[in-house]
Amino acid sequence: MPELPEVETVARRLQERLPGARIAGAEVFWARTISYPQPPERFVREVTGGEVARVGRRAKSVVVHLADGRVLTVALRMTGALIVAGPGAAADPHARVVFSLADGRELRFRDPRKFGRVGLYPGRGRRRVAEPFARHGPEPLAPSFSAARLAARLRRRSARLKTLLLDQSFIAGVGNIYADEALWRARLHPLRRADTLTEDEIRRLHRAVRAALREGLAGGGASYRDYVDPDGEPGLAAERMRVYRRTGEPCFRCGRRIERIVVGARATHFCPRCQPAPPEPGAAR
DNA sequence: ACGCCTACCTGCTTGC
DNA sequence: TGCAAGCAGGTAGGCG
Numbered sequence: 001m002p003e004l005p006e007v008e009t010v011a012r013r014l015q016e017r018l019p020g021a022r023i024a025g026a027e028v029f030w031a032r033t034i035s036y037p038q039p040p041e042r043f044v045r046e047v048t049g050g051e052v053a054r055v056g057r058r059a060k061s062v063v064v065h066l067a068d069g070r071v072l073t074v075a076l077r078m079t080g081a082l083i084v085a086g087p088g089a090a091a092d093p094h095a096r097v098v099f100s101l102a103d104g105r106e107l108r109f110r111d112p113r114k115f116g117r118v119g120l121y122p123g124r125g126r127r128r129v130a131e132p133f134a135r136h137g138p139e140p141l142a143p144s145f146s147a148a149r150l151a152a153r154l155r156r157r158s159a160r161l162k163t164l165l166l167d168q169s170f171i172a173g174v175g176n177i178y179a180d181e182a183l184w185r186a187r188l189h190p191l192r193r194a195d196t197l198t199e200d201e202i203r204r205l206h207r208a209v210r211a212a213l214r215e216g217l218a219g220g221g222a223s224y225r226d227y228v229d230p231d232g233e234p235g236l237a238a239e240r241m242r243v244y245r246r247t248g249e250p251c252f253r254c255g256r257r258i259e260r261i262v263v264g265a266r267a268t269h270f271c272p273r274c275q276p277a278p279p280e281p282g283a284a285r
Numbered sequence: 286a287c288g289c290c291t292a293c294c295t296g297c298t299t300g301c
Numbered sequence: 302t303g304c305a306a307g308c309a310g311g312t313a314g315g316c317g
Contacts, residue, residue: 001310032293060311077311079295094295113294115311159287168312176310264288266310290316298308 002076003060004141004173005216010082011057017084018052018064022102030096033109035075035117036132047072047099047120059136059172069123073132074109080116083108136172140209141217147206154194154202162190162263165209174209177244180269181212184243189275190261190268196278215240243269 002010026047028040037043051067062082064072074082083092087104097118099107109118121132137153138145157164164170165179174182183190185208188201197205219240242252247260251271261268 003311075311078309111294112296113309115294117312157286163288166311265290267308288317291314293312296309298306300306301304 001078001175001177002080002221003175003178003216004057004213005178005219006221007060007062007076007173008057008217009221010076011055011062014055014062014064014082014084018107019054021052021105021107023047023050023052023099023107024102025100027098027100028096029098030111030114033096033111033114033116033118035073035119037120043118043120058133058139059168060175061132071121071123071132073117073119073121075117077111077113077115077117079113080109080111083110133172135169137168137170138172140171140173141213145206145210147203150206151199151202154197154205157194159194160190160263161188161192161194161205162266162268164194166264166266171209173213176266176268177241178209178212178216180244181242182209183275184208184269184271185212187274189277190263190270192278243271245269 026044028034028044031040034040034043037046050070050072053065053067056063056065058073060075060077062074062076064074066072074080076082085092085106085108089106092108092110094110094112095108096111096114096116097109101107109116119132138149153170154164157170159167161183162179165174165182166176180190182205186201186204188197188205188208243258245267246258247269248257250256251258251274254271254273256271256273258269259272261270
């Protein structure tokens with residue numbers, strides 16, 4: 001699933017080739033992909049004529065900043081991909097939204113499972129449209145995301161660590177894969193309650209989240225199967241995962257077999273020795 | 286605030 | 302070999 005490192009990688013690749021491009025038209029093949037504005041015809045009308053200024057990322061969304069200040073947001077969700085196709089490229093049966101660029105290229109949003117969302121929002125300032133990232137938490141890789149800041153947020157919460165890491169209003173950009181990887185790095189059990197962490201454990205978690213995301217980023221965001229970059233190239237395989245989907249395989253740190261449990265309906269992988277169970281009720285093994 | 290559930294979706298894997 | 306069931310999970314929204 002595209003999480004922060006994958007989305008950031010996509011955004012950087014697009015930043016290399018999209019700025020200056022003018023959107024000559026758009027076609028929507030799956031109406032529900034458009035989150036705003038509605039109906040899709042209005043989205044098409046309003047996006048047409050836009051010029052790409054730069055491409056960035058917020059949370060797990062690619063954010064295309066247009067020259068007039070509006071932003072085109074693309075939430076890749078599970079299987080979404082943004083592809084830059086040259087003139088004459090074969091049609092893609094999974095394309096949900098296709099932007100034709102004035103230079104003859106196409107920017108395609110392909111998304112087999114149709115979970116992804118594309119929106120066009122006014123820039124800051126005027127208008128009272130809900131800002132698309134109003135409820136999102138801090139960016140974990142931002143310099144301002146300090147251990148102290150994380151500590152302050154954790155102390156207020158009693159939820160389980162795994163649940164919190166997946167909560168986009170708590171921290172933006174972490175998904176199921178990097179949540180498990182970060183908890184393994186921090187040697188923290190996924191069911192630990194946030195407000196029970198010691199200062200040292202908080203520091204470990206802070207470091208671990210950032211290290212896991214940075215390593216994913218360094219690998220070109222290659223953590224999942226459906227990933228393709230804007231050239232349509234698949235990422236590297238996910239060999240660097242320490243626990244994710246390694247159920248029954250030995251822990252890289254201690255050799256103990258990795259276990260899989262379900263937390264909040266999400267598959268969760270951890271090492272029962274390195275990540276000791278919380279001494280709370282129901283925390284058997 | 287939290288946990289739990291359902292819905293949204295389709296492709297891949299698993300099991301018989 | 303073929304086919305059906307189940308799994309995968311990001312996020313919104315509803316309920317207790």
